[in-house]
Amino acid sequence: MKRTLVILLVVSVLLAAGASWFIYQTLVASQPRPGALVQAAAQPSVQTVNGETVVVVAADVQRASHIEVTPLTAVAIQPENAAYATVVDLQPLFDLRNRLAAARADYKALRAQAGNSNAQYERSRVLFDDDRNISQKSLQDARVLMQADQAKLQSANAAQSGLDATMRQQFGEVLTVAAMAPASDLFQRLLAGRAVVLRVTLPATYSSTAPARITVDAPDGQPVAAQKLSASPQGDPAVQGNPYFYVTGRALPVGTHTAAHVPASNGSVSALVIPEAAVIWYGGQPWTYVRTAPDRFTRRYVPASSPGDQGFVVTSGFHAGDEVVMRGPQLLLSQELRPQGIATACKDPPECDD
Incomplete structure:
Protein backbone atom coordinates (compact mmCIF):
# COMPACT_ATOMS: atom_id res chain seq x y z
CA MET A 1 0.00 0.00 0.00
CA LYS A 2 2.79 2.40 0.92
CA ARG A 3 4.62 1.59 -2.28
CA THR A 4 1.57 2.53 -4.36
CA LEU A 5 1.29 5.87 -2.58
CA VAL A 6 4.96 6.63 -3.25
CA ILE A 7 4.55 5.90 -6.97
CA LEU A 8 1.44 8.12 -7.18
CA LEU A 9 3.30 10.93 -5.40
CA VAL A 10 6.24 10.76 -7.82
CA VAL A 11 3.92 10.79 -10.87
CA SER A 12 2.06 13.82 -9.47
CA VAL A 13 5.31 15.73 -8.97
CA LEU A 14 6.45 14.98 -12.54
CA LEU A 15 3.09 16.08 -13.98
CA ALA A 16 3.23 19.31 -12.01
CA ALA A 17 6.78 20.02 -13.20
CA GLY A 18 5.82 19.39 -16.86
CA ALA A 19 2.80 21.69 -16.58
CA SER A 20 4.95 24.43 -15.06
CA TRP A 21 7.51 24.17 -17.92
CA PHE A 22 4.75 24.31 -20.55
CA ILE A 23 3.27 27.44 -18.96
CA TYR A 24 6.73 29.08 -18.87
CA GLN A 25 7.43 28.34 -22.51
CA THR A 26 3.98 29.60 -23.54
CA LEU A 27 3.79 32.81 -21.52
CA VAL A 28 7.39 33.83 -20.93
CA ALA A 29 9.95 32.27 -23.30
CA SER A 30 7.81 32.90 -26.38
CA GLN A 31 7.77 36.68 -25.76
CA PRO A 32 10.45 38.71 -27.68
CA ARG A 33 13.38 39.79 -25.57
CA PRO A 34 13.86 43.56 -25.07
CA GLY A 35 17.27 43.37 -26.80
CA ALA A 36 15.71 41.70 -29.81
CA LEU A 37 13.13 44.49 -30.07
CA VAL A 38 15.84 47.10 -30.04
CA GLN A 39 17.87 45.20 -32.64
CA ALA A 40 14.85 44.83 -34.92
CA ALA A 41 13.95 48.49 -34.56
CA ALA A 42 17.51 49.53 -35.38
CA PRO A 79 35.57 70.86 -70.66
CA GLU A 80 37.05 68.35 -73.04
CA ASN A 81 36.28 67.28 -76.57
CA ALA A 82 36.79 63.70 -77.63
CA ALA A 83 39.12 63.14 -80.57
CA TYR A 84 40.64 60.15 -82.33
CA ALA A 85 44.35 59.43 -82.25
CA THR A 86 46.50 56.93 -84.13
CA VAL A 87 50.15 56.08 -83.51
CA VAL A 88 51.99 56.87 -86.78
CA ASP A 89 54.44 54.46 -88.38
CA LEU A 90 57.68 56.48 -88.67
CA GLN A 91 59.63 53.96 -90.77
CA PRO A 92 58.78 55.88 -93.99
CA LEU A 93 60.14 59.01 -92.34
CA PHE A 94 63.40 57.26 -91.48
CA ASP A 95 63.70 55.89 -95.03
CA LEU A 96 63.00 59.27 -96.61
CA ARG A 97 65.50 60.89 -94.29
CA ASN A 98 68.24 58.48 -95.40
CA ARG A 99 67.38 58.94 -99.07
CA LEU A 100 67.29 62.71 -98.73
CA ALA A 101 70.62 62.73 -96.91
CA ALA A 102 72.16 60.68 -99.74
CA ALA A 103 70.59 62.98 -102.35
CA ARG A 104 72.00 66.03 -100.60
CA ALA A 105 75.45 64.47 -100.50
CA ASP A 106 75.23 63.65 -104.22
CA TYR A 107 74.11 67.19 -104.97
CA LYS A 108 77.09 68.67 -103.11
CA ALA A 109 79.52 66.39 -104.98
CA LEU A 110 77.96 67.16 -108.37
CA ARG A 111 77.92 70.86 -107.60
CA ALA A 112 81.67 70.76 -106.98
CA GLN A 113 82.19 68.70 -110.13
CA ALA A 114 80.06 71.09 -112.19
CA GLY A 115 82.06 73.99 -110.83
CA ASN A 116 85.31 72.37 -111.90
CA SER A 117 84.07 71.55 -115.40
CA ASN A 118 82.72 75.07 -115.80
CA ALA A 119 86.08 76.53 -114.78
CA GLN A 120 87.85 74.18 -117.17
CA TYR A 121 85.61 75.28 -120.01
CA GLU A 122 86.28 78.95 -119.25
CA ARG A 123 90.03 78.36 -119.30
CA SER A 124 89.75 76.46 -122.58
CA ARG A 125 87.66 79.23 -124.14
CA VAL A 126 90.19 81.87 -123.11
CA LEU A 127 93.05 79.86 -124.61
CA PHE A 128 91.08 79.25 -127.81
CA ASP A 129 90.25 82.93 -128.16
CA ASP A 130 93.90 83.81 -127.56
CA ASP A 131 95.23 82.94 -130.98
CA ARG A 132 93.78 79.39 -130.82
CA ASN A 133 96.26 78.07 -128.30
CA ILE A 134 94.09 74.94 -128.03
CA SER A 135 92.20 73.11 -130.67
CA GLN A 136 88.53 73.66 -131.32
CA LYS A 137 87.87 70.01 -130.45
CA SER A 138 89.34 70.51 -126.98
CA LEU A 139 87.08 73.50 -126.48
CA GLN A 140 84.06 71.50 -127.61
CA ASP A 141 84.98 68.60 -125.28
CA ALA A 142 85.24 71.03 -122.36
CA ARG A 143 81.82 72.49 -123.25
CA VAL A 144 80.21 69.02 -123.47
CA LEU A 145 81.68 68.01 -120.10
CA MET A 146 80.45 71.23 -118.50
CA GLN A 147 76.96 70.77 -119.90
CA ALA A 148 76.83 67.13 -118.76
CA ASP A 149 77.86 68.06 -115.22
CA GLN A 150 75.28 70.84 -115.12
CA ALA A 151 72.58 68.39 -116.23
CA LYS A 152 73.61 65.95 -113.51
CA LEU A 153 73.52 68.78 -110.98
CA GLN A 154 70.01 69.77 -112.05
CA SER A 155 68.87 66.15 -111.81
CA ALA A 156 70.35 65.81 -108.31
CA ASN A 157 68.69 69.05 -107.25
CA ALA A 158 65.32 67.82 -108.57
CA ALA A 159 65.72 64.51 -106.72
CA GLN A 160 66.61 66.34 -103.53
CA SER A 161 63.68 68.71 -103.87
CA GLY A 162 61.31 65.84 -104.63
CA LEU A 163 62.32 63.89 -101.53
CA ASP A 164 62.07 67.02 -99.41
CA ALA A 165 58.57 67.73 -100.76
CA THR A 166 57.51 64.11 -100.20
CA MET A 167 58.67 64.22 -96.62
CA ARG A 168 56.86 67.50 -95.94
CA GLN A 169 53.72 66.20 -97.63
CA GLN A 170 53.65 63.13 -95.43
CA PHE A 171 55.06 64.37 -92.13
CA GLY A 172 54.78 68.14 -92.07
CA GLU A 173 57.24 70.94 -91.52
CA VAL A 174 58.36 70.22 -87.95
CA LEU A 175 59.19 66.55 -88.46
CA THR A 176 60.94 67.27 -91.76
CA VAL A 177 63.15 69.93 -90.20
CA ALA A 178 63.88 67.68 -87.22
CA ALA A 179 64.77 64.76 -89.50
CA MET A 180 67.31 66.78 -91.48
CA ALA A 181 68.79 68.78 -88.59
CA PRO A 182 72.32 67.61 -87.73
CA ALA A 183 71.58 67.38 -83.99
CA SER A 184 67.84 67.20 -83.41
CA ASP A 185 66.85 65.94 -79.96
CA LEU A 186 63.32 65.22 -81.18
CA PHE A 187 64.49 63.05 -84.07
CA GLN A 188 67.02 61.20 -81.89
CA ARG A 189 64.25 60.34 -79.40
CA LEU A 190 62.03 59.14 -82.23
CA LEU A 191 64.85 57.13 -83.76
CA ALA A 192 65.63 55.49 -80.39
CA GLY A 193 61.97 54.66 -79.71
CA ARG A 194 61.81 56.95 -76.67
CA ALA A 195 58.99 58.96 -78.27
CA VAL A 196 56.18 58.33 -80.74
CA VAL A 197 54.11 60.52 -83.03
CA LEU A 198 50.32 60.46 -83.02
CA ARG A 199 47.95 61.77 -85.65
CA VAL A 200 45.09 63.36 -83.70
CA THR A 201 41.96 64.25 -85.64
CA LEU A 202 40.15 67.14 -83.99
CA PRO A 203 36.40 67.45 -84.59
CA ALA A 204 35.43 69.56 -87.58
CA THR A 205 33.35 71.69 -85.21
CA TYR A 206 36.38 72.56 -83.09
CA SER A 207 36.53 76.34 -83.57
CA SER A 208 39.75 77.17 -81.76
CA THR A 209 43.34 76.49 -82.76
CA ALA A 210 44.77 73.11 -81.88
CA PRO A 211 45.90 73.13 -78.23
CA ALA A 212 49.60 72.87 -77.47
CA ARG A 213 49.05 70.00 -75.02
CA ILE A 214 46.48 67.22 -74.81
CA THR A 215 46.18 63.80 -73.21
CA VAL A 216 45.59 60.44 -74.85
CA ASP A 217 44.58 57.10 -73.39
CA ALA A 218 47.32 54.48 -73.24
CA PRO A 219 46.40 50.79 -73.78
CA ASP A 220 46.38 50.32 -70.00
CA GLY A 221 43.91 53.17 -69.58
CA GLN A 222 46.38 55.64 -68.11
CA PRO A 223 46.40 59.21 -69.51
CA VAL A 224 49.52 60.16 -71.47
CA ALA A 225 50.50 63.78 -72.13
CA ALA A 226 51.19 64.77 -75.74
CA GLN A 227 52.65 67.96 -77.24
CA LYS A 228 51.66 69.45 -80.59
CA LEU A 229 54.16 69.38 -83.44
CA SER A 230 52.32 70.70 -86.50
CA ALA A 231 49.32 70.20 -88.72
CA SER A 232 49.25 66.85 -90.48
CA PRO A 233 49.25 67.14 -94.29
CA GLN A 234 47.44 63.80 -94.50
CA GLY A 235 44.29 62.85 -92.65
CA ASP A 236 42.80 59.61 -91.44
CA PRO A 237 40.49 58.31 -94.21
CA ALA A 238 38.23 56.75 -91.59
CA VAL A 239 37.78 59.93 -89.51
CA GLN A 240 36.57 63.32 -90.66
CA GLY A 241 38.14 66.36 -89.05
CA ASN A 242 41.32 68.39 -88.76
CA PRO A 243 44.44 66.22 -88.30
CA TYR A 244 47.47 67.30 -86.26
CA PHE A 245 50.72 65.66 -85.25
CA TYR A 246 51.45 65.27 -81.54
CA VAL A 247 54.45 63.68 -79.85
CA THR A 248 54.46 61.79 -76.58
CA GLY A 249 57.32 60.44 -74.54
CA ARG A 250 55.69 57.06 -73.88
CA ALA A 251 56.34 54.21 -76.27
CA LEU A 252 53.08 53.00 -77.84
CA PRO A 253 52.58 50.27 -80.44
CA VAL A 254 52.48 51.50 -84.03
CA GLY A 255 48.97 51.63 -85.42
CA THR A 256 47.30 51.86 -82.02
CA HIS A 257 43.93 53.61 -82.18
CA THR A 258 43.01 55.42 -79.00
CA ALA A 259 41.03 58.37 -77.66
CA ALA A 260 42.41 61.85 -77.18
CA HIS A 261 41.09 64.39 -74.71
CA VAL A 262 41.25 67.91 -76.11
CA PRO A 263 40.39 71.01 -74.03
CA ALA A 264 37.20 72.61 -75.30
CA SER A 265 37.43 75.89 -77.12
CA ASN A 266 34.69 77.62 -75.09
CA GLY A 267 36.74 78.07 -71.91
CA SER A 268 36.03 76.84 -68.39
CA VAL A 269 32.58 76.10 -66.97
Missing part, protein backbone atom coordinates in the same frame (compact mmCIF):
# COMPACT_ATOMS: atom_id res chain seq x y z
CA GLN A 43 17.57 47.70 -38.73
CA PRO A 44 17.49 50.04 -41.78
CA SER A 45 14.35 50.09 -43.88
CA VAL A 46 13.63 50.83 -47.53
CA GLN A 47 10.81 53.11 -48.65
CA THR A 48 9.57 54.61 -51.89
CA VAL A 49 9.05 58.37 -51.81
CA ASN A 50 7.98 60.33 -54.90
CA GLY A 51 9.11 57.51 -57.15
CA GLU A 52 12.57 57.31 -55.55
CA THR A 53 13.87 54.48 -53.42
CA VAL A 54 14.92 55.79 -50.01
CA VAL A 55 17.05 53.88 -47.52
CA VAL A 56 16.22 54.93 -43.96
CA VAL A 57 19.12 54.53 -41.54
CA ALA A 58 19.02 55.82 -37.98
CA ALA A 59 21.78 58.14 -36.81
CA ASP A 60 23.20 55.63 -34.31
CA VAL A 61 23.32 52.95 -37.02
CA GLN A 62 25.13 55.38 -39.31
CA ARG A 63 27.76 55.93 -36.65
CA ALA A 64 28.10 52.22 -35.97
CA SER A 65 28.44 51.49 -39.71
CA HIS A 66 30.93 54.38 -40.20
CA ILE A 67 28.78 56.00 -42.88
CA GLU A 68 30.25 59.39 -43.76
CA VAL A 69 29.12 62.08 -46.20
CA THR A 70 30.74 65.09 -47.85
CA PRO A 71 29.05 68.10 -49.48
CA LEU A 72 29.56 68.83 -53.17
CA THR A 73 31.08 72.17 -54.12
CA ALA A 74 31.11 73.89 -57.50
CA VAL A 75 34.47 74.10 -59.27
CA ALA A 76 35.65 75.62 -62.53
CA ILE A 77 36.72 72.94 -65.00
CA GLN A 78 37.99 72.91 -68.55
CA SER A 270 31.20 75.52 -63.49
CA ALA A 271 30.58 71.91 -62.56
CA LEU A 272 30.50 69.51 -59.62
CA VAL A 273 33.06 66.80 -58.95
CA ILE A 274 31.88 63.61 -57.25
CA PRO A 275 34.83 61.83 -55.60
CA GLU A 276 35.55 58.35 -56.91
CA ALA A 277 35.16 56.95 -53.38
CA ALA A 278 31.50 58.03 -53.43
CA VAL A 279 30.72 56.22 -56.70
CA ILE A 280 29.53 52.63 -56.83
CA TRP A 281 28.84 50.58 -59.95
CA TYR A 282 25.52 48.81 -60.34
CA GLY A 283 24.13 47.45 -63.58
CA GLY A 284 27.23 48.65 -65.40
CA GLN A 285 26.51 52.29 -64.50
CA PRO A 286 27.93 54.68 -61.88
CA TRP A 287 25.74 55.68 -58.94
CA THR A 288 26.14 57.58 -55.70
CA TYR A 289 24.03 57.93 -52.55
CA VAL A 290 22.84 61.39 -51.49
CA ARG A 291 21.68 62.07 -47.95
CA THR A 292 18.36 63.89 -48.37
CA ALA A 293 17.55 63.95 -44.63
CA PRO A 294 19.44 63.12 -41.44
CA ASP A 295 18.32 59.48 -41.70
CA ARG A 296 17.46 59.11 -45.40
CA PHE A 297 19.63 58.24 -48.40
CA THR A 298 18.69 58.17 -52.11
CA ARG A 299 20.70 56.52 -54.88
CA ARG A 300 21.25 58.77 -57.92
CA TYR A 301 22.74 58.10 -61.33
CA VAL A 302 26.04 59.86 -62.05
CA PRO A 303 25.78 61.32 -65.60
CA ALA A 304 29.52 61.54 -66.24
CA SER A 305 31.13 60.32 -69.45
CA SER A 306 34.38 59.31 -67.73
CA PRO A 307 36.19 59.97 -64.47
CA GLY A 308 38.60 62.90 -64.40
CA ASP A 309 41.68 63.54 -62.35
CA GLN A 310 39.67 64.63 -59.28
CA GLY A 311 36.61 62.42 -59.70
CA PHE A 312 33.44 62.22 -61.78
CA VAL A 313 32.57 65.61 -63.28
CA VAL A 314 28.83 66.26 -63.57
CA THR A 315 26.89 69.26 -64.76
CA SER A 316 23.36 67.97 -64.14
CA GLY A 317 21.45 65.84 -61.66
CA PHE A 318 23.21 67.29 -58.62
CA HIS A 319 23.44 70.61 -56.83
CA ALA A 320 26.12 72.31 -54.79
CA GLY A 321 25.74 71.29 -51.15
CA ASP A 322 24.34 67.82 -51.87
CA GLU A 323 25.82 65.41 -49.33
CA VAL A 324 27.15 62.29 -51.03
CA VAL A 325 28.18 59.18 -49.11
CA MET A 326 31.96 58.87 -49.09
CA ARG A 327 32.17 55.84 -46.77
CA GLY A 328 29.60 53.09 -46.74
CA PRO A 329 27.81 53.43 -50.11
CA GLN A 330 28.15 49.68 -50.70
CA LEU A 331 26.41 49.00 -47.38
CA LEU A 332 23.48 51.17 -48.44
CA LEU A 333 23.27 49.40 -51.80
CA SER A 334 23.24 46.01 -50.07
CA GLN A 335 20.43 47.18 -47.78
CA GLU A 336 18.46 48.61 -50.70
CA LEU A 337 18.69 45.38 -52.69
CA ARG A 338 18.02 43.09 -49.72
CA PRO A 339 14.62 41.34 -49.91
CA GLN A 340 12.19 43.16 -47.63
CA GLY A 341 9.88 41.58 -45.06
CA ILE A 342 12.43 39.06 -43.77
CA ALA A 343 12.93 39.26 -39.99
CA THR A 344 16.50 39.61 -38.89
CA ALA A 345 16.06 39.79 -35.12
CA CYS A 346 17.32 36.67 -33.36
CA LYS A 347 14.50 34.85 -31.57
CA ASP A 348 16.26 31.78 -30.25
CA PRO A 349 19.59 32.18 -28.43
CA PRO A 350 20.94 28.84 -29.65
CA GLU A 351 20.42 29.99 -33.29
CA CYS A 352 22.24 33.22 -32.59
CA ASP A 353 25.26 31.19 -31.63
CA ASP A 354 25.46 29.55 -35.09
